[in-house]
Amino acid sequence: MANVWxxxxxxxxxxxxxxxKVDEEDxxxxxxxxxxxxxxxxxxxxxxxxxxxxxxKHVRQVIGKFKSDKLHKQAYMIKCQNRLHKxxxxxxxxx
Numbered sequence: 001m002a003n004v005w006x007x008x009x010x011x012x013x014x015x016x017x018x019x020x021k022v023d024e025e026d027x028x029x030x031x032x033x034x035x036x037x038x039x040x041x042x043x044x045x046x047x048x049x050x051x052x053x054x055x056x057k058h059v060r061q062v063i064g065k066f067k068s069d070k071l072h073k074q075a076y077m078i079k080c081q082n083r084l085h086k087x088x089x090x091x092x093x094x095x
Contacts, residue, residue, distance in 0.1 A: 022064030030063050033071045039081055043088070052091050062087040 031053070034040040043049040052059045062083055070076040 022061050024064075026068070027060050027064035029068050030066045030071065033068060034063070034066075034080075037077065037081075040084075043084075048092060049088055052088055056091050059084070059087050059091055 035044070043053060053063070066080045066083075067076070071080065
């Protein structure tokens, strides 16, 4: 009986995993919100950062993982700004 429950749990996880992945729609939605912020505008004016934001898969995944409904909160915005900054620096080191 325990094996049945484990199987059902794994099946349940497998069904929900695709819904947890970030898609292009999430990324674009968050970028649209972030463009209103001066700190994000500064990244877009910097050629290196802009290139990463537009085309780097890892940086775009970080942006897509932000919770759109929380981006209006100042504390959450600061947290996202720090996350994005770290991701940008990490990807710049790889280049």
